[in-house]
Amino acid sequence: MKTNNSLKGIRIIDLSMGWAGPLAARNLADLGADVIKVESCENFDWWRSWEATQEWIDDDGAEKSPAFNSVQRNNRNITLDLSRLEGRELLLKLVGTANAVMENFSGSVLPKLKLSYEIFKEVKKDIILLSMPAFGSTGPWKMFRAYGSTVEQSSGLPHINGLSSDPPMMHHVAYGDAVGGLNGVSALLIALRHQAQAGEGQFIDLSQVESLFPLAAHGILEFTANGKEPLRNGNKSEFFAPHGVYPCVGEDKWIVIQILNEDQWLRFQEIGGADMKRFGDLKDRLSKLDDLDKTIAKWTSTKEAQKLMYILQGAKIPAASTHTMSSLLNDPHLNSRNFWQWLDRAVVGNQPNPSAPFNINGKRLAIKTPAPTLGQHNHEVLTGILGLKQAELDRLEDIGIIGSKPKMPSS
């Protein structure tokens, strides 16, 4: 494993919270950027918790969120109360040393903090601001409220998934977040390239909902190219058979089998035995689909899912067993590729960290540091970058501009 320095010398100020923004920032940190996340003790990242209590604070709950910790590695973390003048001024000084700022608040938050692209530009002429609200920064919905689930709901995706006998089907509690995050880092990399070439910054307007349109493209195109709403056929395909998810030995164990050509079908018939010989070519199989699916389900129900996956894949037949969250941590492929990197983290101890999904020059990108604790780098950043003295830090802590413990909101 090797650390990557592609973005060495690039500094990002991350004001974002939750999943989408921090995931974008994580990718930049993995590539060697200096990412400084800014929270405040009262307005801390809601992915630490959106139902904070004093008991939770006393129990170090803010440092125990697996979700929060999993997206914060390689970052530095400081606290600044941006609702107060001194906190805001310190942020602007920090922005003056940075290449980019990123945020994913709803439309009303930055104006409340008296912050904007124009204000950031006053302190750093070539600054980039990535703004990634759910519906984008322009248009009649720019101020509307949304979560990652809302993003998926409004993207049209539910209408091309599931069964027509069910309501339009969602994938996930926050499908839009992860995709929004990947788009966010992509947008920032493009803007950083322009900044390096032309010495210009800019405002980036990202819509998390529109970020899901490429994932829904096959459905959108079915309508625009053919005038048809896509059918919601569940696991059935009009092009392939068998094509489904079949039960295996054990509770809630399944295997996906998809036969994509006739060679694969012939090999599947050999492995599946006599019962499969009743079915002929694709046309025949599609005409007897229910019978075919039942026959395969009967056959797979006596098999162990992962073993069957290896047998079928060994015969070059597309198949995959379904992981649970626990088995995902023990996936033999991921482990053979050192996907989970284990790092010791304050408060919670040894933790699995997912690697970047790409290797560079044959090596995993090493994760240098686990998620920092709240305000862990106050001293390092405020003295090292902004040149503040220790006495000044003590004063800022005394008046609550900085700190390292969450506080219950004052109102």
Place this chain on the structure above:
Amino acid sequence: MTKALEGLRVVDIGGSISTEYCSKIFADYGAEVINLEPQSGFETRKSPPFIKGKDESAMHAYLNTKKLSVRKDKLRKESLEDLISSADLVLNNGEKSELSSISRGVFSDISWYGNGGNYDNFIGTDAQCFALNGMLRGLGSVEGPPIIPSGYQAQIVGGMAAFIGSLGLVLGVELGNNKKPSLVETSIYEASLCFTEVGAVSFFNTGLEGRRLGVNRFAPTYPLGVFPCKEGWIGLTVLTPSQWHAFCKLLKMEDLALVPEYQTSLGRLQDIATIEPVIKERLLNFSAKDLFYKAQEEAIPLVQVPTMEELLEVDQFLEREAFTFAVLSDKDSIKVPSVPFRLMETPPSFGGYVADLGENTLSFDK
């Protein structure tokens, strides 16, 4: 106005959904993208959906606007070598290629499972990525079987991840941080783990394994899901007590608003049998579109869930030009998604012409 990625040359020798989505972002922002296609054309030319009345793939058209098409078999050896060695980025689909050794910039290989590891020789599909990333098991009715997400979603995510690694390395070269040539290898499966890695880490810490709770059921949040209205469907997410109170007021079910057990998502989920019939009945008094605007006035995260036809007419997306046109060689065109993010000083190009197979070969055969 300049284009942010102007001056970069990208050559796609892979022709998969992933390589083409990756290079689409380069093309949208001004890079020169050249599809180096085999005699039979890239596989995406045979990928559904197809355009009515034509033997052409709508998916290929969407992914390949503004790109050039060169027939590999028609290029002389030295022209081929010149083209590959002149590229800042070469994109491949995981198949072994003799061209990797000629690449002088970044060689970016996008495969289903990455190069090396236990699944190295597995045949991959989008459905298998969702099975192995743990998401599939949570989708569909309780009794099963789990329901496969449609389309090319894992491949698009793989293309996005590859874009990040590829442009990151190209930028690193331009900034003087990286040396050339270099190799980036993206695994579509690992890219698809962006959806579930948090769940796995959470399991490690809590020992709690989620079960499949049914269509649109995601613990611990309730109400969350897609519900029918008098006309159309709405998507709803209620998390905080204030959102719950506002939602109850909106649907005129104030008697539920102050029930102590219903002040948390989990409490509501545990009494779903009482709450859901009331919500469903009240929703039938509204059209989805009307309710959406009323709810957003009260800061409730509630939206209309549009069909494909409705999606194209949503005022927000119309104003933002979220859809544009891919123009075919016969001058016909189809509507396609445009670009999800806009750089205001270096805006992207929307849509554009889709080259026929080999249309630009002569320009590159010296």
